[in-house]
Amino acid sequence: MAGIKEVAAHAGVSVATVSRVLNGSPRVSEDARAKVRAAVEALRYRPNAVARSLRTEATHTLGLVIGDILNPFFAELARAVEDEAREAGYTVVIGNADERPERQDHYVRTLLEQRVDGLLICPTAEVTPLVRDCVAAGGPLVFLDRTLPGLQVPSVRVDGTGAVRELIQHLHGLGHRRIAFISGPDLLSTGRERTRAYVHAMRAAGLEIREEYVEAGDFQAASGQAIAARFLDLPEPPEVIFAGDNLMALGALDEIRARGMRIPGDVALASFDDVAWFVHVDPPITAIAQPAGELGRRAVRTLLERVAGRPVKPVVLPARLMIRRSCGETGRTQR
Structure with a gap:
């Protein structure tokens, strides 16, 4: 089995650099980090702890x-x-x-x-x-x-497919047709699953999935705020913003309030992920609750x-x- 010296030689870096990469140190260039990871993969290096x-x-x-x-x-x-x-x-x-x-x-x-x-x-x-x-x-x-x-x-x-379908049906029943979705990263399984659930639910309800109404965030509040801003600046903004997690919902809420808009009078808001403070804002936020406990x-x-x-x-x-x-x-x- 290859050792750390072989990994260093294969990557063309020092043993110390390999050690820093393996220990998650930020003091390594992205180029060196990529070379070390490629060498680890090529040599099937297994750290001692795993061995x-x-x-x-x-x-x-x-x-x-x-x-x-x-x-x-x-x-x-x-x-x-x-x-x-x-x-x-x-x-x-x-x-x-x-x-x-x-x-x-x-x-x-x-x-x-x-x-x-x-x-x-x-x-x-x-x-x-x-x-x-x-x-x-x-x-x-x-x-x-x-x-x-x-x-x-x-x-x-957690599988939220059924709950997302219920949400879209609920929104449809309230008369909403233009439903935008702030999805999570496609590289994460949860991001992919929630996007699929939204697409399937919209199709099942006979609602149009508009390209400009679907954009991926990173499960952080800043991305939710930025994407909500782009949605609201569209010539025909959505009637509902559905955020793919609670932090992106928080960002969307901040953007809506910063514009002086009313919820749900000007735009409705819903979230995948329920958190305790959702019931304490005015109005309380509709959400899909995951059984975290x-x-x-x-x-x-x-x-x-x-x-x-x-x-x-x-x-x-x-x-x-x-x-x-x-x-x-x-x-x-x-x-």
């Missing part, structure tokens, strides 16, 4: 690597994972990937070095050599909330089955539409 496998003896700790700790959905998810693990006698060590593959790999490597009994990973868009090697090593590993193409890993996730609990149970060496099946939980007044409702609120 020694996920665990040698029980430590009663689990590792959790999540996408963005500042996102309320992930914060609630992490809390549920921690609570369920504690009930089972385990401690959880959490790493925040900040949606960056190199940071994800840094935390995965660190958790492996700490001999966690199992790993829960909410993967970034990129299939990194380290994650692929973790899968090949066959240790206790479960993907949470997202999946990666080409990797056969037990997963625990149940998602985290089921993920821990699934992982512990893997730790025990038992086979597991994928877990798919349904999302739920929460109808409020931001789309023109008459005051009916669900909780």
Whole structure:
């Protein structure tokens, strides 16, 4: 098996540079980082932590690597994972990937070095050599909330297809026809799934899918605000802005308010992802709620089955539409 020196020679960089790349250091040029990743892939280099496998003896700790700790959905998810693990006698060590593959790999490597009994990973868009090697090593590993193409890993996730269909039907019933969608990144499984759900739901309702009404954000508030601005500047702006997650919905809300527009009088607003503060704004925001608590609990149970060496099946939980007044409702609120 190739070692770090062979990787350095293949990439034409120093051993120190390879080490920095493998540890997620920002002090490496993008060119050098790309060369190292290509060499790791070509040589099938497996870091020592993976080669020694996920665990040698029980430590009663689990590792959790999540996408963005500042996102309320992930914060609630992490809390549920921690609570369920504690009930089972385990401690959880959490790493925040900040949606960056190199940071994800840094935390995965660190958790492996700490001999966690199992790993829960909410993967970034990129299939990194380290994650692929973790899968090949066959240790206790479960993907949470997202999946990666080409990797056969037990997963625990939410399917919002039915709830998106209910939302579009609801909006159609209220008389809305021009429904714009701020989607998530197409590189992420959740971004692709929500876009497909929107397209299928619009077609099922007999509504036109206009190219200028669909644009991809990055699951961050700034992208939601920028895209909402472009929607509202169109010669024929949409009647509804449907944001693909709660942070992009927040950005859209900021843009609508900055223009002095009324919700839902001037434009309606809906969100995929429900958060606590949605019921405290005026008007309360219609949203698709993901069962983050149940998602985290089921993920821990699934992982512990893997730790025990038992086979597991994928877990798919349904999302739920929460109808409020931001789309023109008459005051009916669900909780």
